[in-house]
Amino acid sequence: MGSGRLYAAVAAGGFRRYATYRAATVAGVFTNTVFGVILVYTYLALWDEKPHLGGYDQAQAVTYVWLGQCLYATLAIQGGGAEKDLMDRIRTGEIAVDLYRPADLQLWWLAGDMGRAMFQMLGRGVVPFLFGALFFPMALPTTLTPWAAFVVTLLLATVVSFAIRYLAALSVFWLLDGMGVNQVLVITGIFFSGMVLPLNAFPGVFGEVVRVLPWAAQIQMPADVLMGETDPLRAFAFQAAWAVALLAAGRLLQSAATRRVVVQGG
């Protein structure tokens, strides 16, 4: 019971920390909106050329764009969430303090990142999405059930997103510098999450592969659940399986790191 309150407090702290930078949030909303407009037009041209590409009609493609802009910061698609701080702490040796805390390292950082995601969603994600819904035709459900299922997939997506970035951050125990890993996070995040193009529009075998990678849990799954393109239970199972597998991998790596690695600093 007590530990539940601890992680809730950590999550609230993550939320408040990001909520401090109001001007930065407004700037982010503006930038996501501009990118959304650019992408919508290119997608409309693409779907004009090939209707029903990837099983989407034009309104669904538009919805996908705005959902991507909404989740871009929420899921730290390009990195820049908890893993950034964690990498810094490993690099400077401050991680030693974290390891002394009577709390679970992975849960601690997960809680903080959930708080961050929650703020990014409300502060930065909702407005571009509403802007899109106001000015472009979107395919949004009118009943409550898909929205409820959507909330569940969002939660799972956040956990998968964290689990990927946590693994990346732990690698700094061995690499000592996060620059290269961060670049890999940017590349994989943008491409395999489907920020460039919906994963269901990827061609051939490449598409088949991309759709079963963990990044598919981030934007593609929530989008498909929201627009009723997939069975929600199947989507939950897919996301949960990746979340469990990646979190478990994170635990393994974490115990290897804390047992074998000498913390930096003096």
Added chain:
Amino acid sequence: MAERGVLLEGVRAYRLIAGMWVRSSMAYRTSFVVTVFGNLTVTALDFVGILLMFSQVDSLGGWSLPEVALLYGLSATSFGIADLVLGSMDVLGARMRDGSFDTLLVRPVPVLAQVGADRFALRRLGRITQGTVVLGWALVSVDVDWSVLKVLLVPVMVVSGAAIFSAVFVAGAAFQIYAQDAAEVQNAFTYGGTTLLQYPPSVFGKDLVRGVTFMLPLAFVNWVPAVYVLGRPYPVGLPGWAAFASPPVAVACCVLAGLAWRTGLRSYRSTGS
């Protein structure tokens, strides 16, 4: 004469500061090579996105792949040059927050040169390389009836485009003096601008095209001259000479950005901490 002296001094200072950052990044050679490669890959993803689109369709907004690649190559190369020269300006907001911007003000060197060369990153050559490769491929594969004028227009586009994007970076830096934390707004115009210009103008709404032609003249980076080279109509009515207007437009942008920068600098108030 005094103006010219300041300019030369600025360029010299820029060279010295940039050189210092290059030497410092060269201290870790492997890391440098890896980051150049990473930069190249990240920027190449944009084009992979376009290739993926063209794996599903034969044309986008009526434009073929080599034609879109021409737009992409021009936009990416000129943006890459501006990004190399002035791309670190987004740390300006952070410098103002922590007060280290004040240090730049008391040095006997033009502030713009210092800010522009701050954290000069040679790894940004990755974007230029990638843009140039796509541009080269587009130039040999695009179906154009080349004339001397059209050939000459290609380097003119790259240089004017780089100048226009540089003006956007400087104007963005001036904006940061007022906005500080809101540095990300700049990305909408820099990264957003180069993304926009990678796609044919026919794809976008007429109001948007009008906006980036007459208000924020990004269209002169590549759209307007490239439409002439390819012999295509421009969605918004423009006189015939507009195709050759990129250099004066670039100069005008730079002058306006310079004025904005001066105004911004004059109204700068330190955090005082």
